Amino acid sequence: MKKIFISIIAMFFLLLSGCSCNPPELTLTKADWYTTTEIRDGLTFGFVHLSVSGTTNGDRVTVITYGDGIISEEELSLDQENSFDQDIIIKFTHMADNEFQVYSTVITAYRGHRTTKINLESKALAYLE
DSSP states (O other), rough: EEEEHHHHHHHHHHHHHSSOOOOOEEEEEEEEEEEEEEETTEEEEEEEEEEEEEESSSSEEEEEEEEETTEEEEEOOTTTSSSEEEEEEEEEEOOSOOOOBBOOEEEEEETTTTEEEEEOOOOBBSSSO
């Protein structure tokens, strides 16, 4: 009985080691940051955009966004070649100003339970110049 149990465990580990459990590849070809503003009801809203494109061999790609204190993970659209090219609003505020700030986000590729992450940081940006 002990030999059967050891054989089953050995087969289990062989199966796990033979699976494609490598983390997904994630390549960025463009990551451009910029700001825009919009006046609504007398308030100047500010938006931080990230225009991003790239490829993956993963199942899906997401980007972290945050605005008005809410953090979210937005999924990017993948085409049939697993490429993406999107403009995402990373942050928004209802109090746009002319103070320069650095913004950041994380782009994550998923394949099964494995992930690959790329941390991105903008140059110093202001909503109003």
